[in-house]
Amino acid sequence: MSALGIASRLNSPSIRRNVPFRPAIAALLVIFCACAALAQALETQIFDPATRTWVTYDPRQAVKYYRAHGQTPEEFQRRIVDFKTAEKPGTIIIDGDKHFLYFVLPNFQAIRYGIGVGKEGFGWAGIVKVGRMQEWPTWTPPAEMVERDPKAAQYKDGMPGGPENPLGARALYLYEGNQDTIYRIHGTNQPWSIGLNISSGCIRMNNDDVTDLYSRVEIGAKVIVLMQGAALYRGV
Amino acid sequence: MNSFKPRSAFFMAIGIPFALAGCSTSSSSPTSPVVRTSEATAPAALQLTCASEAATRFAVSSDKILPVSSRQGDDGGYLVDLSMDGQQATCAIGEDGVVTSLERA
Incomplete structure (x- = not known):
């Protein structure tokens, strides 16, 4: 109520x-x-044709949809959209509420990609920039994850890049000034998770999309992150 | 015994392709979204238009203005709350991208 x-x-x-x-x-x-x-972070809902109601698009629903269709819902597929903005081409704009990432193109257009964002309490917003980029990045689990998760513990010195790596095919490291924010835009080994509030604050994309984005972005590109109810603000 | 007639063949030849075309058309063009957000927020482009307008009107660096929340108004437009270098402002913007009001909170 x-x-x-x-x-x-x-x-x-x-x-x-x-x-x-x-x-x-x-x-x-x-x-x-x-x-x-x-x-409270906003969440994605999916239309259930059987009951003709909107239901929460949680990890269980997302896995079910991905298994049935072999891809995420159409809204999260990469596409070119009209996008009237004063931000210059090459800027990245993240709408964390709707789970979209826009890469600004000339002539008031943008490429729109589906994304996964931070789970409740891990969402953030702000204005940062791409500080560096990496192909098939190494993943090093944080210390608390190493302590609680034996699977993560085996990679305490870093998991080499590859299809099983949670950072996926590419990573764009987000900086505030010259300082690493610890947040990244990266690929994933869980392609069904696009559209969810699921990460620890990183922006995740499927590997094809992050590879496409990586090929377009330049170091220093401005990144604007919009998220209602963000737990943290960076760079503003 | 054989009831096949030339006229039937003609209608089948004309009708089957139309029927198949009808099937393929209806199955490939979904008319409604499959997913939505639990609350209607303003499109990102409109939120940033408000931020840009606030930067101009209040002479604040655009790098210090961030839309922090938004909601749909009764008129179909949107209200966007802005954080401006420690201050707040509220912007009303139509679906057409025209800012109708912008006030410090």
């Missing part, structure tokens, strides 16, 4: 008969719920 919904229920005569109405409590509820709504 929305904050306004809770407030109106507290105001309704049927509730007031049994519960003494306290404006302060209602106000706090409204503020709490509004903040909770703002902090």
